[in-house]
Amino acid sequence: MTTVTEPDQTEPGRAASDRDADVIDRLVGLEPGHPLFEAREIRPEALAHAQGSFEALFRPDDAGTVTPVERWALAAFVAALHESQPVVDFYADGLRAAGGTPELVAAVADEALRGRAEGPYGAYPDGPLAGESVDGPEFSAAEADALSAVSGRLPAALDHAHFLVFHPRDAAPARLRRLADAGWSADAIVTISQLVAFLTYQIRVVHGLATLKEAGLR
């Protein structure tokens, strides 16, 4: 007899047990029976495709030219910049599981510690918004052997990730030029931009839902 998983009634074709693997549930600490676990079902597509986004970035059908270690190293760096412990641990563990050496895991953590800041900051052009400009650091990754052992282009990606996390309004085509010069193709630039930007979403959902959980039921 063929085993058929009963589909979740809220979304045909998706099994309820799929939530066993849900990263946001896991990082918030949500389990069946908790009102917030159930509340997420009210937006079944957002629930399924936030997880699908994670999988598209970290277990893609076609990884293109961006290697698993590059993906997880960037993620571990971005998570650490957000200083949210369950998320930091999750992506550091992921980097190890993807084959990152202990030296690499340590180097990424060191770079993130060195890159700590308060965002968002950045400059507006001359004009009515100039008064809202906020100063902040421009990060430049160290020439660490553990980083360049992954790929010569990884440090440039960490620089770009720091900019995207903390001061995206300082965007300029010259930043993409630097990525291209370091060896990132246009396709790869889109992928790593999505990866960093997605994490700024996922980490905030985790933080927000964890806060709502902490606030207790009304």
Add this chain to the structure above:
Amino acid sequence: MTHVHTDTPSSTPTNASAPDAEHTHVHTDVGAAEPPRFTRDMLDWLPWLDPVAEADLTPAQLDGLVDKARAKNAYFRLLARDPQILRERTKTDIDIFYNAKSGLPRAERELAATATSRFNGCIYCASVHARFAAHFSKRVDDVDRLLDEGVDAAQDERWAAIVEASVALARTPSRFGVEHVTRLRSSGLDDLEIQDVIQGASFFNWANRLMLSLGEPSEQEQ
């Protein structure tokens, strides 16, 4: 060689660039007429990397666009370079903002998106979602005050609570705390609505970073 794109995104003919980085074209002068302030006006968005040409979109890329009309849009055709994450992102976006089943009124989901975009500095994103927020709420003056004066501009208690929560969430590291939940609740939001604030505001941290870093806004000719 510098490529100067002066057309609107929807009418700019583009070529997919060579796959290797050596031949990656970065458009360092797209000829944008940079808007000097936040606005509800329609803006164009000009990419700094070549989008996939409409005629060259593969079945996987068309699937990634989800809505076929998005093939006219240079931003989505640029993101189509990685179709799997584009597809997942688009489906997440649509459910957070368009799923009308209970939760936060549409206007206030757009308010969270606008406040986040205003705080992060994404003039293009703010223009689109300020138009939606104004349309659904009919509160044009309140939306314009958010754009003109910023996230600290006076709003009624419910809107102020949503704006403040969105801003706290947008900070890195995030500063959203129990006190924000308390204020949202005392402004009348139930926990499903608060979940929608968290989702809508968080999603725009993703969107703002893509729109800010892969191209730039340009005022349309009058």
